Amino acid sequence: MSLTAQSTDPSAPRFRVRPPANWINDPNGPFRWRDRYHLFYQHNPAAPVHSNVHWGHVSSHDLVHWEHHPIALTPIPGGPDEAGCWSGCVVDDDGVPTAVYTGVDRHHTGLGSICLARALVPEDETLTDWKPRPTPVVTGPPADLDVVMFRDPFVFRSGGRRWALVGAGHADGTPSVLVYDCDDLTDWRFAGVLLDGNDPVAADVFGDRAVGWECPQLFETAGGDWVLVVSLWDGDPCGTGYLTGHLEPYGEGELRFETRTGGRLDHGRDFYAPAVLQEPERALMWGWSWEAREQSEVDRAGWAGVLTAPRVVDVHADGTLRVVPAPELELLRAAEPFVSAPSRLAPLPDSYDLTVTASGRTTVSLLRSASGAELTVVLDPDAGTVTLDRGDWPRTGPDGSAPIVVREAAAEVRILVDGSLFELFVGDRATVTERVYRRPDDVPELVVTGAAAAVIGWEPVPPTHD
Secondary structure, three states, rough: OOOOOOOOOOOOOOOOOOOOOOOOEOOOOEEEEOEEEEEEEEEEEOOOOOOOOEEEEEEEEOOOOOOOOOEEEEOOOOOOOOOOEEEEEEEEEOOEEEEEHHHHHHOOOOEEEEEEEEOOOOOOOOOOOOOEEEOOOEEEOOHHEEEEEEEEEEEEEEEEEEEEEEEEEEEOOOOOEEEEEEOOEEEEEEEEEEEEOOHHHHHHOOOOOOOEEEEEEEEEOOOEEEEEEEEOOOOOEEEEEEEEEEEEEEEOOEEEEEEEEEEEEEOOOEEEEEEEEEEEEEEEEEEEOOOOOOOHHHHOEEOEEEOOOEEEEEEHHHOOOEEEOOOHHHHHHHOOOOOEEOOOOEEEOOOOEEEEEEEEEEOOOOEEOOOOEEEEEEEEEOOEEEEEEOOOOOOOOOOOOOOOEEEOOEEEEEEEEOOOOOEEEEEOOEEEEOOOOOOOOOOEEEEEEEEEEEEEEEEOOOOOOO
16 A cells, blocks of 8 residues: 555645554664665554554655555564564565564563564565564673663674664663674674763763663764764653764774764654664665644544654764755656745645755745744854744644754755655754644745745655556
8 A cells, every 4th residue: 555545634744654544653674675675663553652562564666655564573472572562673684684673571661672583585575474583682781781771773784793782771870872793693792882971972962861872873974984873862752863983893892982073863853763774875764753742633633653754864074964855755746846936935735845045044934824923944044043933833742842943054945844744954964853733724835035046846746656
């Protein structure tokens, strides 16, 4: 089934990955197999709430036309994952696609085990059948580290060997990423703490908010830099961040991450738990965008959560992150734009792909309420800021709906909207992901004022099979 065959609910994204109904959270195991992309995700098939976690599964030849497959991983009664198949990755283990994931049992207190499941028919490009290994390969963290959070394995290669990261938090409130040697996926050896919150760069970038680092991801750029991505946990999700640097051998068979710089991965309030796919020429990233509305509204809608558009991530010369939408997203564009310069006024569809280039201070209004309030993006290249103001469209959560100011001297923004999912790309240096729910009396209309030099926007159309 195509993702575009889903609900007509105007808040429901039509072109991004989500199940037809019920709950989705963390993207898991993005994987390329026989020229097909596979993407898994935490999924409750029974209700739009975080519980009963399985692995959902979609695949695509082109990153825009996604097809649903049967659930890949299901909790096994009495097994190490009986209370949920949590986050992890998928790797090629000698020609057999293998899921490496967190299993939690009925007695877990934040400590997961590391489990494996292998594709039963690896020659089948759809990878619809999986067989879990009956026992974990790692039952928990090393006893002498006083770890109270342990989950989310991520497998990568370095120095001709296979290694794995595991997100962790310690009893004294220090977050960390642990590293294991797992050249043999069935035989894991603890290889030290890759990095923890006492690192000066990490402390400066992330502060002391997090007591655990979830969903660690690591990829190498064409220039030889390594990028470590972590999701910040303080008992609840509290943001995402990245660090750039280098992997260095340490002691006997250990690795350390030597940090260079870092920053916020996304400046929005509705982005978490990103997953990365390392390809030969690029790295792709998806994140989870949760619902920012009352649970009663979620229950009525019958669905919760969506994955972001795929993003290409790299590193600038100064070590900061470079992030842009995957170019494949242009395959969704209609044959003709619905707006282009010199026009600066147009009705907006439920989903759109809009680029505005500014030569000076420019205001982009996207939505108008019955009271006359507007949802705006203001580019001010001279002041070196881009500001999202959505104050009349409140969202739930303790961090509220205050304006978001990104301090970048960007002359261009690209705005991807799909139903309630709002993704703002500030040049190639920052992103803002928010959920904005349109009300029946809101007017979706583009109005551009100020020194805009170029405006162009496309409505996405359902992709067709070749």
